[in-house]
Amino acid sequence: xxxxxNGKRVTLNxxxxxxxxxxxxxxxxxxxxxxxxxxxxxxxxxxxxxDLACRWNCKAGKCGSCSAEINGKPRLMCMTRMKDTLTAEGxxxxxxxxxxxxxxxxxxxxxxxxxxxxKKIKPLQPKPKGPDGEWTMYQYEIDRVQxxxxxxxxxxxxxxxxxxxxxxxxxxxxxxxxxxxxxxxMHPMDTADRREQLKEELGIGFCNITKCCTExxxxxxxxxxxxxxxxxxxxxxxxxxxxxxxxxxxxxxx
Numbered sequence: 001x002x003x004x005x006n007g008k009r010v011t012l013n014x015x016x017x018x019x020x021x022x023x024x025x026x027x028x029x030x031x032x033x034x035x036x037x038x039x040x041x042x043x044x045x046x047x048x049x050x051d052l053a054c055r056w057n058c059k060a061g062k063c064g065s066c067s068a069e070i071n072g073k074p075r076l077m078c079m080t081r082m083k084d085t086l087t088a089e090g091x092x093x094x095x096x097x098x099x100x101x102x103x104x105x106x107x108x109x110x111x112x113x114x115x116x117x118x119k120k121i122k123p124l125q126p127k128p129k130g131p132d133g134e135w136t137m138y139q140y141e142i143d144r145v146q147x148x149x150x151x152x153x154x155x156x157x158x159x160x161x162x163x164x165x166x167x168x169x170x171x172x173x174x175x176x177x178x179x180x181x182x183x184x185x186m187h188p189m190d191t192a193d194r195r196e197q198l199k200e201e202l203g204i205g206f207c208n209i210t211k212c213c214t215e216x217x218x219x220x221x222x223x224x225x226x227x228x229x230x231x232x233x234x235x236x237x238x239x240x241x242x243x244x245x246x247x248x249x250x251x252x253x254x
Contacts, residue, residue: 013094019103038066038077053106064154068107069096074156074216098159117173120201125192141188148183150219157213163206173202175213175223182227195238
């Protein structure tokens with residue numbers, strides 16, 4: 001943790017520009033008690049650069065809007081304290097937009113790619129209700145998918161994924177949508193089969209389990225271990241396991 005004191009003048013190097021051109025512009029501000037990076041950006045907007053574009057909403061770490069790259073790491077600006085980010089030696093902080101998505105202006109990127117992927121995923125297809133007209137679920141079944149419901153769609157996991165950053169044309173859906181698919185596939189009421197879709201449309205095979213997505217998740221979802229790896233296992237069983245293939249042929253069951 002930094003030993004920088006309140007009232008200290010610090011420098012924000014903020015990316016300014018659009019898709020055609022841009023640069024890091026320094027802004028000097030005064031550090032105050034409890035200041036987070038989003039507070040610092042608002043200070044710049046209020047006093048030095050009213051045209052600085054920044055997306056935000058709740059300022060409580062629950063909407064995912066204020067994602068940015070802070071000193072090279074994808075983080076939520078509203079949950080990143082200035083005193084924990086700055087160093088006594090440098091006393092500067094660099095704020096850039098998410099790298100994986102097209103830049104609109106300054107710190108605002110076009111994340112519509114994510115919503116296009118979301119539309120591809122088969123929705124929940126509930127099984128018929130029981131004789132009593134109700135569905136029956138057990139607590140362990142609910143616990144299994146509850147973690148995935150914590151996602152705030154900040155898209156930090158999407159941003160840090162090297163497949164999306166460098167090879168978006170592969171069609172890989174990204175960690176966020178592996179999480180959503182896992183929530184559906186493991187839902188006790190769901191009957192849809194998304195294994196072929198995971199393999200072909202969502203490109204789960206492109207993920208090489210680096211766990212970088214898990215490391216940046218502000219909700220601490222174990223994306224790799226609890227979502228991606230189990231989905232990979234389902235796809236492998238369905239498409240490549242000769243014993244499973246023979247069993248399906250003999251029984252006619254999926």
